[in-house]
Amino acid sequence: MLDLKLIREDPAWVEGRLQSRGKGHDLQKVHLLEQEKRAIQAETEALQARRNAISREIGHLKAQQGDASALLEEMQGLGPRLKALELLLRSKEEAVGEVVSQLPNLPDLSVPMGRDENENVELRRWPAASEPEPLPFPAQSHWDIGERLGVLDFDAGALVAGARFTVLRGGGARLSRALINFMLDLHTAEHGYTEVLPPFLVNRESLFGTGQLPKFEEDLFAASDDFFLIPTAEVPVTNLVRGQIVEEEQLPLRMVAWTSCFRREAGAAGKDTRGLIRQHQFDKVELVWITRPEESEAALEQLTRDAEAVLKRLELPFRTVALCTGDLGFAARKTYDLEVWLPGQGRYREISSCSNTGDFQARRMQARLRRKEGKKVEPVHTLNGSGLAVGRTLVAVLENYQQADGSVVIPDVLRPYMGGVSLLEPVVKK
RNA sequence: GGAGAGAUGACCGAGCGGUUUAAGGUGCACGCCUGGAAAGCGUGUGUACUCCAAAAGGGUACCGAGGGUUCGAAUCCCUCUCUCUCCGCCA
Numbered sequence: 001m002l003d004l005k006l007i008r009e010d011p012a013w014v015e016g017r018l019q020s021r022g023k024g025h026d027l028q029k030v031h032l033l034e035q036e037k038r039a040i041q042a043e044t045e046a047l048q049a050r051r052n053a054i055s056r057e058i059g060h061l062k063a064q065q066g067d068a069s070a071l072l073e074e075m076q077g078l079g080p081r082l083k084a085l086e087l088l089l090r091s092k093e094e095a096v097g098e099v100v101s102q103l104p105n106l107p108d109l110s111v112p113m114g115r116d117e118n119e120n121v122e123l124r125r126w127p128a129a130s131e132p133e134p135l136p137f138p139a140q141s142h143w144d145i146g147e148r149l150g151v152l153d154f155d156a157g158a159l160v161a162g163a164r165f166t167v168l169r170g171g172g173a174r175l176s177r178a179l180i181n182f183m184l185d186l187h188t189a190e191h192g193y194t195e196v197l198p199p200f201l202v203n204r205e206s207l208f209g210t211g212q213l214p215k216f217e218e219d220l221f222a223a224s225d226d227f228f229l230i231p232t233a234e235v236p237v238t239n240l241v242r243g244q245i246v247e248e249e250q251l252p253l254r255m256v257a258w259t260s261c262f263r264r265e266a267g268a269a270g271k272d273t274r275g276l277i278r279q280h281q282f283d284k285v286e287l288v289w290i291t292r293p294e295e296s297e298a299a300l301e302q303l304t305r306d307a308e309a310v311l312k313r314l315e316l317p318f319r320t321v322a323l324c325t326g327d328l329g330f331a332a333r334k335t336y337d338l339e340v341w342l343p344g345q346g347r348y349r350e351i352s353s354c355s356n357t358g359d360f361q362a363r364r365m366q367a368r369l370r371r372k373e374g375k376k377v378e379p380v381h382t383l384n385g386s387g388l389a390v391g392r393t394l395v396a397v398l399e400n401y402q403q404a405d406g407s408v409v410i411p412d413v414l415r416p417y418m419g420g421v422s423l424l425e426p427v428v429k430k
Numbered sequence: 431g432g433a434g435a436g437a438u439g440a441c442c443g444a445g446c447g448g449u450u451u452a453a454g455g456u457g458c459a460c461g462c463c464u465g466g467a468a469a470g471c472g473u474g475u476g477u478a479c480u481c482c483a484a485a486a487g488g489g490u491a492c493c494g495a496g497g498g499u500u501c502g503a504a505u506c507c508c509u510c511u512c513u514c515u516c517c518g519c520c521a
Binding site: 038041044045046048053054055056057059062063064068073074075366375377 | 440449459475476478489491500501502
């Protein structure tokens with residue numbers, strides 16, 4: 001949620017920042033609605049003040065057996081007028097809220113200008129600045145590798161659930177679990193995060209807080225009773241501070257959570273239909289920071305490095321990209337994507353997205369901090385990033401560690417989590 | 431799922447239709463007292479929106495949430511949510 005005061009005080013600047021996302025937003029409407037709202041508010045509150053004064057006076061008179069009929073008569077006239085005004089005020093408040101809650105976050109000034117993902121800016125590559133060496137044999141896609149190994153069963157996923165669901169079997173299921181445990185251990189033991197295991201179903205308030213609602217309901221799976229399956233652990237974990245006032249010295253909060261994630265992928269028909277890249281259900285290890293405003297910029301750099309560390313330990317080539325203004329997500333002020341190299345596709349694919357949302361989510365959630373000096377409260381800043389998307393990491397391992405004979409070597413750091421298994425071998429078809 | 435009891439400020443807790451500002455306590459902050467501290471005494475102590483050029487200072491709303499009754503609701507009525515106790519069921 002954008003700061004209404006900021007919109008009021010410097011609409012041109014806000015409009016310009018919104019414009020940089022590629023879509024214009026008319027703040028005139030907000031301005032007008034807000035003005036109307038405040039006029040009605042002033043009138044309503046004056047009337048409420050009068051009502052309160054009269055009520056008090058009636059109380060006095062009754063206590064002294066006095067005659068309150070004149071006051072009661074004034075109240076008769078006041079009542080309906082006040083009721084109508086209160087109703088009108090609320091509808092205006094809702095109208096303002098509705099418009100403002102649809103506005104995306106303002107891009108940070110350091111975000112490169114651009115229309116779409118083609119204008120994102122590559123910042124760095126690992127392990128070298130050049131494209132990774134091609135494999136010394138024709139690279140297979142992970143779906144071919146996985147099926148030959150008997151670890152990815154797309155037919156079974158379609159059978160028990162439908163399109164975009166997959167069953168992991170044997171070493172594949174084990175590898176997924178190994179990745180989750182490896183990531184959680186790395187972030188907790190070496191990067192200082194606290195592990196959280198949140199609900200996978202959340203309420204509307206939480207989804208509003210992080211910005212998925214009201215605009216993106218069609219991307220979510222709804223369960224009954226107004227619960228939604230989480231599209232990312234960012235939702236339940238960030239919302240842990242919703243409605244809270246956190247003491248300044250308790251910040252930053254740094255949390256890591258493994259969850260399954262569920263997405264409709266409504267707008268992605270025909271995209272990535274094969275393989276594990278785009279599923280309705282996938283696992284992800286998510287990093288969340290709650291910070292003081294002045295430290296969120298540095299926090300985004302650190303969070304991104306923490307995510308990069310996973311790829312480095314797994315020895316998977318990747319690059320780090322700064323999203324341009326036109327490619328930013330709704331809630332993001334600034335975003336770095338990590339893209340892993342996939343030999344089977346011969347290109348980099350997103351495996352992590354690390355964002356600083358500034359005070360945008362905090363305003364929607366009413367998550368604040370109390371300053372040690374001055375006792376003032378102000379919105380916290382929130383950040384989130386994948387560390388990493390587990391399904392896509394599994395894809396990257398299969399494709400990067402594939403051998404000419406169709407087997408897949410297990411990365412060194414995962415072997416302790418694989419019960420000593422160091423190689424996945426093709427099953428012999430009968 | 432059934433039966434019952436609850437939800438009040440940072441915390442505990444009173445209030446159950448009006449007697450201006452939610453009693454009292456604890457905590458916290460500041461001050462007095464003290465050689466220093468404790469104790470004691472005094473003062474202050476939430477959030478959001480809004481009025482005012484700003485400050486100072488006002489106003490309104492908020493006693494789990496939403497409706498209702500009433501001239502007036504923390505207090506009465508209805509619905510919902512959550513917590514606790516017992517029973518049932520269950521991984």
